[in-house]
Amino acid sequence: MPHSAEGLPCGVRGGARADAGAVGAAPYPCPVPGPEASPTPSAVETRTALVRRARKIDRVLAVTYPDAKAELDFDNPFECLVVTVLSAQTTDKRVNAVRPTLFAAYPDAKAMAGADRATLEGIVGPLGFFRAKTDALLKLSAALVEQHDGQVPPSLDALVKLPGVGRKTANVVLGNAFDLPGITVDTHFGRLARRLGFTTETDPVKVEHAVGELFPRRDWTMLSHHLIWHGRRICHAKKPACGACPVAKLCPSYGTGPTDPVAAAALVRTEGPN
Numbered sequence: 001m002p003h004s005a006e007g008l009p010c011g012v013r014g015g016a017r018a019d020a021g022a023v024g025a026a027p028y029p030c031p032v033p034g035p036e037a038s039p040t041p042s043a044v045e046t047r048t049a050l051v052r053r054a055r056k057i058d059r060v061l062a063v064t065y066p067d068a069k070a071e072l073d074f075d076n077p078f079e080c081l082v083v084t085v086l087s088a089q090t091t092d093k094r095v096n097a098v099r100p101t102l103f104a105a106y107p108d109a110k111a112m113a114g115a116d117r118a119t120l121e122g123i124v125g126p127l128g129f130f131r132a133k134t135d136a137l138l139k140l141s142a143a144l145v146e147q148h149d150g151q152v153p154p155s156l157d158a159l160v161k162l163p164g165v166g167r168k169t170a171n172v173v174l175g176n177a178f179d180l181p182g183i184t185v186d187t188h189f190g191r192l193a194r195r196l197g198f199t200t201e202t203d204p205v206k207v208e209h210a211v212g213e214l215f216p217r218r219d220w221t222m223l224s225h226h227l228i229w230h231g232r233r234i235c236h237a238k239k240p241a242c243g244a245c246p247v248a249k250l251c252p253s254y255g256t257g258p259t260d261p262v263a264a265a266a267l268v269r270t271e272g273p274n
């Protein structure tokens with residue numbers, strides 16, 4: 001089946017679900033045009049054309065990943081902040097596995113600030129770097145208690161002043177716990193923003209600003225989820241599955257990975273690896 005005139009991937013409207021099918025199957029089926037048929041964005045693409053192409057890509061990814069969301073589990077802003085801090089250097093799955101025990105023991109900042117270090121180290125031990133992570137949680141929760149009466153502040157400026165909280169973590173919390181627009185530039189987002197030609201910047205803050213200018217603020221949080229999900233499932237760092245990519249015809253980097261549909265389908269993951 002061909003792409004539609006809108007560039008939408010075939011067979012995904014209404015839900016090519018990320019959890020459907022086995023790893024290696026083609027859960028986002030869509031024959032991809034060969035390079036000769038691909039209207040590769042020009043090196044002299046105008047600003048208007050770039051904005052249109054970028055927004056079209058986001059629309060396609062929204063249809064491809066209708067369930068896109070943060071892959072870390074949390075129930076409130078405190079949990080969101082803590083699990084995001086813990087997710088550095090480990091997988092979301094591992095963080096999700098320790099979460100119930102962690103928040104049963106320390107449901108809020110006050111409880112965590114008063115935690116027994118050895119007990120907390122034991123809980124976060126499976127995540128690696130347990131001493132550093134325990135340090136981070138103790139300092140972070142103490143700062144929340146001292147500076148914000150135990151509450152997570154809903155502002156970028158206040159969040160990045162907390163110990164161990166950078167812009168990426170702050171934007172995750174704003175976008176997912178407070179429903180405020182936030183662009184999360186993790187490794188996947190940065191790589192895809194460059195491959196898709198949204199920016200040539202490599203500094204995460206510059207990427208955040210450059211990409212943010214292409215989209216309305218209201219789209220920032222979901223755009224982040226769409227790019228991160230696409231990076232985890234199809235547009236991998238080492239071998240992107242170009243031949244199974246629903247935005248292939250809108251991507252100037254088409255051909256970075258295998259374009260053969262069968263070879264590409266074997267690279268597709270049905271859930272995020274981390």
Ligand code: SF4
Binds near residue numbers: 195234245
């Ligand atoms: S998988 Fe290939 S075609 Fe798709 S976004 Fe990544 S580089 Fe572009």
